[in-house]
Amino acid sequence: MGNWLANHWLSVLFLVSWLGLNIFLFVYAFLNYEKSDKYYYTREILGTTLAFARASAFCLNFNNMMILIPVCRNLLSFLRGTCSFCNRTLRKPLDHNLIFHKLVAYMICVFTAIHVIAHLFNFERYSRSQQAMDGSLASVLSSLSHHEKEGDSWLNPIQSPNTTVLYATFTSVAGLTGVIATIALVLMVTSAMEFIRRNYFELFWYTHHLFIVYIICLGTHGLGGIVRGQTEESMGESHPYNCSSSFLEWDKHEWSCTRPHFVGHPPESWKWILAPITLYIFERMLRFYRSQQKVVITKVVIHPSKVLELQMRKRGFSMEVGQYIFVNCPSISFLEWHPFTLTSAPEEEFFSIHIRAAGDWTENLIRAFEQQHSPMPRIEVDGPFGTVSEDVFQYEVAVLVGAGIGVTPFASILKSIWYKFQRADNKLKTQKIYFYWICRETGAFAWFNTLLNSLEQEMEELGKMDFLNYRLFLTGWDNNIAGHAALNFDKTTDILTGLKQKTSFGRPMWDNEFSRIAAAHPKAAVGVFLCGPRTLAKSLRKCCQRYSSLDPRKVQFYFNKETF
Numbered sequence: 001m002g003n004w005l006a007n008h009w010l011s012v013l014f015l016v017s018w019l020g021l022n023i024f025l026f027v028y029a030f031l032n033y034e035k036s037d038k039y040y041y042t043r044e045i046l047g048t049t050l051a052f053a054r055a056s057a058f059c060l061n062f063n064n065m066m067i068l069i070p071v072c073r074n075l076l077s078f079l080r081g082t083c084s085f086c087n088r089t090l091r092k093p094l095d096h097n098l099i100f101h102k103l104v105a106y107m108i109c110v111f112t113a114i115h116v117i118a119h120l121f122n123f124e125r126y127s128r129s130q131q132a133m134d135g136s137l138a139s140v141l142s143s144l145s146h147h148e149k150e151g152d153s154w155l156n157p158i159q160s161p162n163t164t165v166l167y168a169t170f171t172s173v174a175g176l177t178g179v180i181a182t183i184a185l186v187l188m189v190t191s192a193m194e195f196i197r198r199n200y201f202e203l204f205w206y207t208h209h210l211f212i213v214y215i216i217c218l219g220t221h222g223l224g225g226i227v228r229g230q231t232e233e234s235m236g237e238s239h240p241y242n243c244s245s246s247f248l249e250w251d252k253h254e255w256s257c258t259r260p261h262f263v264g265h266p267p268e269s270w271k272w273i274l275a276p277i278t279l280y281i282f283e284r285m286l287r288f289y290r291s292q293q294k295v296v297i298t299k300v301v302i303h304p305s306k307v308l309e310l311q312m313r314k315r316g317f318s319m320e321v322g323q324y325i326f327v328n329c330p331s332i333s334f335l336e337w338h339p340f341t342l343t344s345a346p347e348e349e350f351f352s353i354h355i356r357a358a359g360d361w362t363e364n365l366i367r368a369f370e371q372q373h374s375p376m377p378r379i380e381v382d383g384p385f386g387t388v389s390e391d392v393f394q395y396e397v398a399v400l401v402g403a404g405i406g407v408t409p410f411a412s413i414l415k416s417i418w419y420k421f422q423r424a425d426n427k428l429k430t431q432k433i434y435f436y437w438i439c440r441e442t443g444a445f446a447w448f449n450t451l452l453n454s455l456e457q458e459m460e461e462l463g464k465m466d467f468l469n470y471r472l473f474l475t476g477w478d479n480n481i482a483g484h485a486a487l488n489f490d491k492t493t494d495i496l497t498g499l500k501q502k503t504s505f506g507r508p509m510w511d512n513e514f515s516r517i518a519a520a521h522p523k524a525a526v527g528v529f530l531c532g533p534r535t536l537a538k539s540l541r542k543c544c545q546r547y548s549s550l551d552p553r554k555v556q557f558y559f560n561k562e563t564f
Contacts, residue, residue, distance in 0.1 A: 041155060238259075319342055321416045529561075
């Protein structure tokens with residue numbers, strides 16, 4: 001736990017600050033509406049639920065201000081580039097942008113629930129006080145009409161005993177926009193569940209764009225001015241502490257208190273969201289401009305296991321290792337953009353991606369490129385965008401773990417290393433790389449056999465065979481494959497891949513691997529990079545914590561996971 005805090009103290013500080021601000025804003029707004037004399041008469045009708053509704057609204061404004069910032073990818077890439085000279089701890093929060101986006105969304109759901117429930121009680125109490133005939137202060141306040149000469153004298157938005165809560169909800173600006181915004185929020189959150197996002201990405205993609213409806217409703221929600229407080233002028237003439245007890249005598253005598261006058265709470269949500277919305281619009285405009293630049297496909301390769309490789313060129317395109325791009329194919333869908341890690345190196349004259357069939361969109365794309373007698377589909381590209389893998393050369397020792405197609409960011413890294421050795425780059429800080437590739441089927445290894453073979457030869461020629469230590473693991477096999485591999489085990493090259501490194505059957509024993517690395521590099525900073533499933537991430541994170549020394553001068557493992 002101590003090592004984890006040492007590596008993530010800035011992320012923890014940021015998270016605690018955000019939670020602290022939510023608590024502060026809620027308590028501050030709650031006490032303001034619960035104690036303020038301005039809302040004395042409003043509390044006579046609504047009670048404590050007024051404070052709950054307004055405090056939750058205050059926090060909703062704050063979190064709606066924050067929700068779009070983590071998905072401004074150009075901003076994050078700019079900050080990552082700006083902080084490239086900073087300590088790795090200072091860049092760590094940038095890698096958790098989507099996690100923070102989800103946390104803010106969950107917080108919005110919590111405060112929305114509080115806000116909706118509080119207002120359900122509020123509307124019910126408005127309705128009861130309007131129907132009351134007991135001559136109480138609440139009933140007198142509710143009888144103040146919209147049609148008085150002074151148009152600001154009313155307090156209860158329900159003006160007739162015959163008006164139902166449902167009718168008042170759907171005929172008021174605040175009620176209607178609140179219902180629409182809540183429905184949009186529920187649809188966005190439910191469609192963003194991992195199961196739906198992975199298996200029905202199109203549904204997630206389209207539904208998530210309901211945020212436009214949500215933002216519009218949020219900006220107009222306060223226009224109705226349903227929550228009202230006493231005006232300053234009215235409080236000067238008839239302060240509630242002096243006049244509330246004599247409400248039956250209001251305006252009857254010259255010496256008696258005058259009827260209070262009220263004003264609606266001015267809309268504030270737009271003030272909170274104006275800056276992030278402007279930033280996000282600029283982000284989208286920039287991405288749209290870049291996506292319209294012409295992309296030339298220079299090479300198409302269909303690999304085994306339904307993997308499509310596209311090599312492309314684009315004017316002004318510049319990348320770093322481990323970055324990713326968004327790809328759109330208008331002939332399949334005008335609106336869908338999917339992220340893919342770049343598998344090319346910055347030193348190459350083209351950029352490339354590998355696409356595995358995993359859903360309707362990717363299958364349709366592969367099918368379109370497989371059709372030899374039809375025109376090649378047009379591709380639009382947005383990016384590149386930064387990821388945690390950019391930091392790989394900041395570590396003395398790097399451990400790269402790829403599962404299946406998750407090897408793609410490390411292909412870029414390994415290619416870049418090959419070029420650096422070709423050009424005798426002395427600025428390379430990394431002294432050792434451990435590469436683990438875990439696949440279910442043998443055909444997957446064919447994707448980057450040529451690259452690994454070239455690296456083997458290059459390291460051998462330069463006398464740096466110890467620089468790269470790679471292991472290939474096959475998790476899905478039958479008896480024929482295992483028997484064939486066993487019979488040919490004495491051969492110089494592996495029977496499955498043609499490489500000198502033999503393929504292992506099963507999964508890595510991570511405790512043994514980390515123990516060996518820790519012993520070989522007792523005083524090194526080891527960066528562990530994963531592009532793979534959550535279960536594997538959990539295992540590697542635990543190993544990083546377990547094998548990091550309590551002494552900061554000794555071996556430290558830093559876990560990094562690719563997220564899109």
